[in-house]
Amino acid sequence: MSSRSGSESSAHEDDHTTFSSLAEYIDHSKHDPEKVVEVSPNGRYAKLNSVLGKGAYKIVYKGIDREEGYEVAWNCFQTTKQEYAELSQEVEILKRVRHPNIINFHDCWYSNTEFIFITELMTSGTLREYIRKLQSPNLRVVKRWCRQILKGLIYLHSYDPPIIHRDIKCDNIFINGAHGEVKIGDMGTAKMKIGKKYTVIGTPEFMAPEMYEEKGYSEKVDIYAFGMCLLEMVTGDYPYNECKNAAQIYKKVSQGLKPECLSRIIDPEVLSLIQHCLAPEHERYSAQEAIEDPFLGVEPEVVVLTSNEAKNHLTLQVVFKGMDKLSVKFEFNADTDTAEEVVNEMIEEQVLPQRYQRIITHDINRILRELAGTGDKKDIAGFTPSSPMLTNGHSHGAVSQLTLDGSVTSPLSQVPRNGTSLSRKNSNPDWGGEMELPFKEYSMDAPIEDLVNDTAMAYHRGPDKANEWLAKLKNQDIVTIGDLKDMQDSDWAGFDLTVFASRALRNRLFGKRPHTLTRASSNGTTTSTTDDGN
Numbered sequence: 437m438s439s440r441s442g443s444e445s446s447a448h449e450d451d452h453t454t455f456s457s458l459a460e461y462i463d464h465s466k467h468d469p470e471k472v473v474e475v476s477p478n479g480r481y482a483k484l485n486s487v488l489g490k491g492a493y494k495i496v497y498k499g500i501d502r503e504e505g506y507e508v509a510w511n512c513f514q515t516t517k518q519e520y521a522e523l524s525q526e527v528e529i530l531k532r533v534r535h536p537n538i539i540n541f542h543d544c545w546y547s548n549t550e551f552i553f554i555t556e557l558m559t560s561g562t563l564r565e566y567i568r569k570l571q572s573p574n575l576r577v578v579k580r581w582c583r584q585i586l587k588g589l590i591y592l593h594s595y596d597p598p599i600i601h602r603d604i605k606c607d608n609i610f611i612n613g614a615h616g617e618v619k620i621g622d623m624g625t626a627k628m629k630i631g632k633k634y635t636v637i638g639t640p641e642f643m644a645p646e647m648y649e650e651k652g653y654s655e656k657v658d659i660y661a662f663g664m665c666l667l668e669m670v671t672g673d674y675p676y677n678e679c680k681n682a683a684q685i686y687k688k689v690s691q692g693l694k695p696e697c698l699s700r701i702i703d704p705e706v707l708s709l710i711q712h713c714l715a716p717e718h719e720r721y722s723a724q725e726a727i728e729d730p731f732l733g734v735e736p737e738v739v740v741l742t743s744n745e746a747k748n749h750l751t752l753q754v755v756f757k758g759m760d761k762l763s764v765k766f767e768f769n770a771d772t773d774t775a776e777e778v779v780n781e782m783i784e785e786q787v788l789p790q791r792y793q794r795i796i797t798h799d800i801n802r803i804l805r806e807l808a809g810t811g812d813k814k815d816i817a818g819f820t821p822s823s824p825m826l827t828n829g830h831s832h833g834a835v836s837q838l839t840l841d842g843s844v845t846s847p848l849s850q851v852p853r854n855g856t857s858l859s860r861k862n863s864n865p866d867w868g869g870e871m872e873l874p875f876k877e878y879s880m881d882a883p884i885e886d887l888v889n890d891t892a893m894a895y896h897r898g899p900d901k902a903n904e905w906l907a908k909l910k911n912q913d914i915v916t917i918g919d920l921k922d923m924q925d926s927d928w929a930g931f932d933l934t935v936f937a938s939r940a941l942r943n944r945l946f947g948k949r950p951h952t953l954t955r956a957s958s959n960g961t962t963t964s965t966t967d968d969g970n
């Protein structure tokens with residue numbers, strides 16, 4: 437491993453321990469885990485004298501990002517310069533991969549027979565170690581892990597062409613203990629699927645049959661591997677434990693024989709999800725289908741948060757039981773809105789997935805009937821039936837909108853696609869809700885790509901969506917953050933962005949929610965006011 441004398445001397449200068457001899461100092465330095473032993477060519481990253489772990493291919497050290505002041509993982513991978521050069525295209529892709537459930541790749545370079553790359557540091561080890569520690573994690577925890585892994589895979593597979601990880605297994609999934617945050621790591625083996633890949637790479641127990649066949653494979657191999665991970669999570673056993681070597685595993689896989697521990701699974705929902713993941717390639721779930729499987733899916737319910745005295749202006753919330761952050765809050769004007777229109781708008785704006793259309797519409801109508809005194813009252817805490825606002829659960833006219841600030845109401849018929857978006861606090865990261873990203877001040881001359889990519893990531897939109905927004909802005913000659921900050925409301929309206937995209941971008945740009953109130957006036961026109969001049 438190479439080391440730079442400059443960094444060693446600076447570590448020495450910072451060391452205030454006193455030593456009786458030079459030999460003692462040298463011995464101390466050798467064991468000091470905080471000692472800087474190498475510095476990146478650009479001086480930003482420092483490698484510390486502390487090994488985090490060793491795998492078959494690489495050694496991972498603790499490092500420091502000296503610019504940002506946080507710890508990172510310093511990965512050393514033995515390879516030739518030629519091989520490193522061949523990786524350049526993939527490295528560019530890895531640098532662009534940004535998702536809360538994928539370990540961030542920060543930088544890389546080649547030094548002294550080593551491909552060195554800097555990634556996010558994970559503090560609580562791998563999922564495999566965690567499974568061993570927890571013995572048999574309960575199904576609630578397993579579901580949480582699965583959803584996070586699948587969100588990462590949905591993101592990778594949404595690239596065009598999809599990014600295939602190719603080595604999903606519990607050792608390559610990392611945990612940050614405090615929040616139970618799960619991230620996919622070891623992206624080093626990920627390859628862009630350009631046509632079909634023929635390379636056999638991976639871990640035999642987790643390799644789908646088509647990977648052995650050398651006829652090419654798709655991103656579905658990651659789902660097969662995910663199925664094996666789930667099997668390991670619920671049984672605590674490494675799949676194909678009964679096999680003594682890779683040849684035996686290959687024989688079983690090619691005969692379609694599943695791991696023995698699969699027979700120990702009693703829960704029919706878990707079993708069904710695993711079977712869908714281990715199915716032949718053409719029948720196998722996609723990552724999206726897997727996350728929507730009944731075992732991982734949760735049924736939503738609509739609740740009333742607030743109401744005025746007349747019980748016609750309501751704040752409703754779609755709640756997903758058992759999942760803290762997953763909910764969508766929206767205003768509903770019972771005199772003018774209909775459940776059908778509001779729900780359709782939410783679906784159109786991708787705030788809610790289509791599959792919940794019927795159940796949420798039904799639930800809103802149930803609430804309206806109950807408020808009107810024609811239904812069962814038991815679910816409406818604090819509400820007594822009022823004079824009938826609606827007789828059949830349907831109304832005409834304005835539709836209240838979901839908002840980023842939870843405050844917009846406006847007639848859908850007059851302002852199509854207007855303002856449907858998420859309440860910031862009550863967001864649903866599963867299908868487009870906003871995740872909590874720290875506010876960032878963008879410099880005026882920064883390219884708009886930074887803002888657009890961050891926004892797409894915050895709202896769990898894929899790179900395609902980000903590119904679509906970017907193209908629309910660039911069509912209007914918007915290149916820098918400064919260009920965008922100069923824009924008036926009327927200019928934003930001309931960008932041809934959906935109201936959701938426009939609001940999401942503005943929220944990130946200005947660091948606060950544009951508090952837009954849009955109301956239907958008595959003559960049926962729409963008026964808008966904003967409290968922040970935007």
Ligand SMILES: Nc1ncnc2c1ncn2[C@@H]1O[C@H](COP(=O)(O)OP(=O)(O)OP(=O)(O)O)[C@@H](O)[C@H]1O
Binds near residue numbers: 488
């Ligand atoms: N980002 C990270 N944060 C903390 N520890 C890490 C990180 N990446 C790797 N490690 C540690 O280093 C060890 C080796 O890493 P890894 O398993 O990815 O190496 P590898 O040679 O690519 O793996 P494999 O043998 O599975 O192919 C891991 O088991 C883990 O303990």
